[in-house]
Amino acid sequence: MHALLTFSIPLLFSSLAWSGYLEPDQDVLIQDDWTDAGRVHSTGELELTFALKQQNTDLLERTLKLVSDPDSAQNGKHLTLEEVSSLVRPSELTQKVVRRWLQSHGVTNCLTVRTGDFLQCSMTAEVAETLLPGSRFHRYIRDDLSVVRSSAPYSVHDDVHQHLDFVGGLHRLPPKGQVLRKATPNRKQKWSRMGVHLGVTPSILRARYNLTATDVGTAQNNSQAVAQFLEQYYNPADLAEFMGMYGRNFKHFSKVDRVIGTQGAGKAGLEASLDVEYIMSTGANISTWVFTNQGRHETQEPFLQWMVLLSNMSDLPWVHTTSYGDDEDSLSTAYMMRINTEFMKAGVRGLSLLFASGDSGAGCKHLDKDQNTFRPSFPASSPYVTTVGGTSFKNPFKITDEITDYISGGGFSNVFKMPDYQASAVEGYLKTEAASLPPLSYFNTSGRAYPDLAALSDNYWVVINRVPVPWVSGTSASTPVVGGVLSLINDQRLLKGRPALGFLNPRLYKLKGQALFDVTEGCHLSCLDELVQGKGFCAAPSWDPVTGWGTPNYPALLAALLAE
Ligand SMILES: *[C@@H]1O[C@H](CO)[C@@H](O)[C@H](O)[C@H]1NC(C)=O
Numbered sequence: 196m197h198a199l200l201t202f203s204i205p206l207l208f209s210s211l212a213w214s215g216y217l218e219p220d221q222d223v224l225i226q227d228d229w230t231d232a233g234r235v236h237s238t239g240e241l242e243l244t245f246a247l248k249q250q251n252t253d254l255l256e257r258t259l260k261l262v263s264d265p266d267s268a269q270n271g272k273h274l275t276l277e278e279v280s281s282l283v284r285p286s287e288l289t290q291k292v293v294r295r296w297l298q299s300h301g302v303t304n305c306l307t308v309r310t311g312d313f314l315q316c317s318m319t320a321e322v323a324e325t326l327l328p329g330s331r332f333h334r335y336i337r338d339d340l341s342v343v344r345s346s347a348p349y350s351v352h353d354d355v356h357q358h359l360d361f362v363g364g365l366h367r368l369p370p371k372g373q374v375l376r377k378a379t380p381n382r383k384q385k386w387s388r389m390g391v392h393l394g395v396t397p398s399i400l401r402a403r404y405n406l407t408a409t410d411v412g413t414a415q416n417n418s419q420a421v422a423q424f425l426e427q428y429y430n431p432a433d434l435a436e437f438m439g440m441y442g443r444n445f446k447h448f449s450k451v452d453r454v455i456g457t458q459g460a461g462k463a464g465l466e467a468s469l470d471v472e473y474i475m476s477t478g479a480n481i482s483t484w485v486f487t488n489q490g491r492h493e494t495q496e497p498f499l500q501w502m503v504l505l506s507n508m509s510d511l512p513w514v515h516t517t518s519y520g521d522d523e524d525s526l527s528t529a530y531m532m533r534i535n536t537e538f539m540k541a542g543v544r545g546l547s548l549l550f551a552s553g554d555s556g557a558g559c560k561h562l563d564k565d566q567n568t569f570r571p572s573f574p575a576s577s578p579y580v581t582t583v584g585g586t587s588f589k590n591p592f593k594i595t596d597e598i599t600d601y602i603s604g605g606g607f608s609n610v611f612k613m614p615d616y617q618a619s620a621v622e623g624y625l626k627t628e629a630a631s632l633p634p635l636s637y638f639n640t641s642g643r644a645y646p647d648l649a650a651l652s653d654n655y656w657v658v659i660n661r662v663p664v665p666w667v668s669g670t671s672a673s674t675p676v677v678g679g680v681l682s683l684i685n686d687q688r689l690l691k692g693r694p695a696l697g698f699l700n701p702r703l704y705k706l707k708g709q710a711l712f713d714v715t716e717g718c719h720l721s722c723l724d725e726l727v728q729g730k731g732f733c734a735a736p737s738w739d740p741v742t743g744w745g746t747p748n749y750p751a752l753l754a755a756l757l758a759e
């Protein structure tokens with residue numbers, strides 16, 4: 196016990212001492228689609244993730260602004276993982292207090308990360324329930340998926356409270372797939388009767404976004420990644436068949452270079468296949484990684500596991516696309532703030548993180564009798580990621596201008612303040628569209644507004660289980676397409692000895708829509724109530740909270756992003 200005396204705070208960790216909640220606002224309700232399979236036995240092994248308080252997060256944020264601002268002398272001066280680590284690594288005191296606390300409960304089987312700010316520890320359910328007063332671990336089952344979570348909020352000892360952001364593995368449940376098959380039988384019948392049916396394929400996308408056959412990757416060192424958090428996997432044979440059918444007119448790879456995580460057994464998933472097939476046909480001939488099912492253990496949160504992994508790998512692809520999203524109001528502020536810091540850590544390293552804006556338009560939350568409000572989604576609402584919305588062709592039979600896809604997620608965060616880079620664009624929209632905006636009680640004009648840009652999200656062809664499947668829709672389709680385009684631009688930058696794009700938004704908003712096809716028509720969906728009648732925001736000239744700045748015109752965007 197002697198080492199403890201070097202600290203002035205008491206470190207007895209008696210179970211009689213006070214404890215407090217770390218995430219008092221975290222939704223602990225388990226949705227009905229999960230079946231409670233009973234309390235976990237006291238000897239059952241759990242694996243929990245402790246997010247230790249970091250240092251210098253203000254400096255991290257300022258550094259991110261400098262390295263991603265095209266007008267700054269620091270632009271492109273990205274940090275290595277080692278440099279990020281020396282910036283944010285928790286203080287000696289924090290590290291020691293947390294370790295002592297764990298040790299005093301017999302928890303010694305822990306892994307850490309290169310930045311020292313996460314600890315991943317194994318322990319029995321009995322130990323976890325004493326360590327985290329309030330927690331009660333149950334096993335929950337949905338389809339083939341079995342997870343262990345606590346149905347009640349947890350607290351931590353007062354002495355460690357200030358040294359932790361949150362503990363992962365207690366509450367947040369794996370998401371459900373977002374991909375939609377949204378053709379109504381009527382629409383399908385009508386179109387197939389007419390014999391003309393323009394589904395989105397790589398050549399349609401390449402034509403619309405002005406990619407020529409020679410617009411493919413050539414840099415030795417370029418790479419891109421998709422991250423998947425569902426219990427599903429892409430099948431290499433499907434990818435090869437997809438490329439054989441749709442990749443004849445441009446040079447491409449037909450194999451994923453690296454799979455990080457475990458590829459499950461069973462059937463290939465639509466979402467997993469979609470991501471891989473489309474990032475590899477837009478970002479063609481570019482080395483591609485797949486991060487898949489990082490939650491190796493029943494108590495792990497797959498998305499958090501991915502973030503932990505990024506903090507532990509020094510060599511990573513430049514562009515990452517993901518479709519994960521949760522309602523902001525279901526997540527604790529502490530969790531979102533910390534994950535947002537993790538996004539900053541990625542951004543200062545020059546990584547571009549792209550998130551789908553979601554498939555529920557502005558969303559809807561029922562407040563009380565007759566009162567609704569829109570429902571923003573996280574991480575789409577983080578100011579330090581690039582959020583991608585969705586569009587459809589105006590004329591579904593031709594490669595034409597694009598209009599809003601009514602599912603395209605968009606709106607205003609209730610958690611994150613509006614970042615400087617977008618203030619004038621968003622104010623412009625609010626002013627010009629003032630007369631046609633939804634009632635102000637539905638959204639928060641001081642919040643981070645999204646999406647930032649968009650791409651086609653409607654009516655894709657995907658090969659799954661060796662069969663081409665039509666009518667696949669969702670912003671999980673548009674996100675890898677934009678990811679592939681950014682990878683092609685990175686490729687040209689790397690060939691010229693320039694740094695990768697990194698966190699794109701400051702650059703993107705300075706272009707003021709130049710080099711993007713502005714989407715100005717259509718509204719997305721929202722609450723089905725008398726006041727708004729299912730209508731959320733509407734697209735408009737310049738930036739809007741439905742399609743952002745619009746969709747990429749590749750040669751123009753390349754020129755603009757190579758110019759500075
Ligand atoms: C991080 O990587 C190191 C090896 O570089 C490994 O020893 C450690 O276990 C990893 N941490 C986690 C949480 O997986």
Ligand SMILES: *[C@@H]1O[C@H](CO)[C@@H](O)[C@H](O)[C@H]1NC(C)=O
Binds near residue numbers: 403404748750751
């Ligand atoms: C790109 O596509 C648009 C519309 O399809 C076209 O008008 C334009 O000339 C093309 N080329 C460039 C370099 O923008």
Ligand SMILES: *[C@@H]1O[C@H](CO)[C@@H](O)[C@H](O)[C@H]1NC(C)=O
Binds near residue numbers: 411412413415
């Ligand atoms: C494809 O990429 C490789 C590098 O990975 C490069 O050597 C090759 O020239 C590229 N192919 C084309 C057609 O540009």
Ligand SMILES: *[C@@H]1O[C@H](CO)[C@@H](O)[C@H](O)[C@H]1NC(C)=O
Binds near residue numbers: 416
């Ligand atoms: C590839 O990237 C690594 C660091 O990520 C760098 O050390 C190496 O020089 C690069 N190689 C080329 C060919 O650019």
Ligand SMILES: *[C@@H]1O[C@H](CO)[C@@H](O)[C@H](O)[C@H]1NC(C)=O
Binds near residue numbers: 611
């Ligand atoms: C509106 O957003 C701000 C952050 O920009 C937040 O502080 C505030 O609580 C939000 N208001 C509501 C009603 O959620």
